Amino acid sequence: MVESYKIVYEGADGELVEKKSRFIAQIRPVASEEEAFAFIEEVRKKYWDARHHCYAYIIGERAQTARCSDDGEPSQTAGKPMMDVLAGEGLHDVCAVVTRYFGGTLLGTGGLVRAYSGAVKEALLNCSVVEKKLGVQLEVTADYNSVGKIQYIAAQEGIDTLESRYSDKAEFDFLVPVAVKDSFQAKITEGTNGRARIRTGKELYYGMNRGELIVF
Template sequence: MISDADLPSTIAEPVEHTLEIKKSIFLTHLAPVASMEEADAIIARIRKERWDARHHCVAMVLGTHADRQRSSDDGEPAGTAGVPMLEVLRRREVTDVVAIVSRWFGGVLLGAGGLVRAYTAAVAETLDVARPVHRRRLTAVTLDVPHAEAGRLLAFCHTWVAAHAGSLAEPEYGATARLIVHVPPVELSTFDADLAAATAGAIAPHHGETAVVDVPA
């Protein structure tokens, strides 16, 4: 079984950052994506919106284990843009992310080394301002709760997952309130015991599947 330490993180929402080096503008768009097709659609949109930029260099990493990767120099000298951008994503251990750096040339040549440093910094600084989302293997625990008790049990679950590196899904309201709590597998017995203490044993937890779950930082 893979451990949480082996799972790369992702980002919560798109973010942009601008870097100026010797009058050249490097505008980075960093976005979470679920597929290569989604990444390609974002790249196409950025190209259309920023049609006047000279280059739109790209790096993307996808998959639970970051096993699908692609990059493009888009006309910059080979190896000076896409690969350095990709290396930043690898080194920062993120996945399901696409980075597009649009460059407007400022009239001053940066040289190969300068371009590598510029594209590296552009992606690294954008990751610095992105909101990370960690990924963990968690077990889904379902609680069917009377509506009158839903608020109190929801507060209990919020407090519990915050203290135990878990996650809480949006409540579902039908004949009862259904709460789905994502619990670290090694903490299942602790959760069951804490739930029993909080409800005097009135709520029975139903353990479901263990899967990789996004947990906002």
Template sequence: MKTVKVLYKGGQGEIEEKKSRFIATLMPVSTEEEAQDFINGMKKKFWDARHNCSAFVIGDNAELTRCSDDGEPSGTAGRPMLEILKGSGVRNAAVVVTRYFGGVLLGTGGLVRAYGDAVKAGLENCVVIERTNGVLCYLKTDYALLAKLLHILETPPFVIKEAIYEERVEFMVLVPEDELKEAEKRITEASGAKAELVPKALCTYARAGEELIVAGERPYRSTEAPAG
């Protein structure tokens, strides 16, 4: 099961280095336009700061990255910020580090450490989730099979999204996309072929504490050729 760490809720952290304040603000983003809007907004908010340096990482495999030193010596701010962001494994995140100059020059090494440490401080106050590419499936069963199927559905990789108890029991269940065939097989075998896991939609899902987050639903289409 492949998961991707993504920023779910942004946050802010601050460090002080030789009287200079470094304020890191992070925000979830999914496009370059969203990232630039966030960066521009932070520059307006902290208009009186000496620098508002930025970096962002977008895409499951960090396909899109950008960074800016915003007037700091080249390579001392945006690049170390980006490296911390990428190194954390967090995707779909933008960060702006605002510097209020304290009157003491930090030197190249000092700037690199300060901007990197500020991003780390900001990340500590964010909510990061592990997102899975999955399939939303439908399952209907008689009460006679309920206990046996629940034993399976309440263990990984299954995640129960919804359960409706009426004349029969209906479930909406999430499974990782790359484990769908094995999940279907387990349900078929456990029920003696009396219950079937029916794929309905592709989606992404994750947990943030007790909250189950399901997004990007789109119709499921089997890649297998029809029989006959």
């Protein structure tokens, strides 16, 4: 598992008009090639009367699967420029489709490259992009004398609290980036003089979207 990568959490559309040709870009999150193909087919049916539906997708936390298509446009003028935009933004698990309605004027290879890449950029401006970070759940159990110190350390380190439980002891479920797991544990142990019990849970990805914590 990689420590972090960016995804489109909420897809969006964008449009560009170049010499009366309409370039309609649609971007969606996808988890597999099957989902990407289904999305591409959905766009084809929606804009059934358009001549070109060019696409690009990148799938996998290491971008293991990446494909693009010019769909009848001159080679390297549509799919690859679209792919370059997605890759340039460091995005994964994403599919972009740009539909073109021809306006009667040829744009040339340079014009097509600018139009297809520009349409994708327009759509990305409307998307919600989230950085998925690899974290680990830590369950910290301590007496009430240690609560203030534990909460202070978590706040200072920017550690998210998933849940707090209070009975005869206080229990906290923290979501800690794997990169700082050891140092955070050491600070909790030192700050509570070894009174806190720390149990390591599962690894998972998380991110922030409009100020809200998302656990994947």
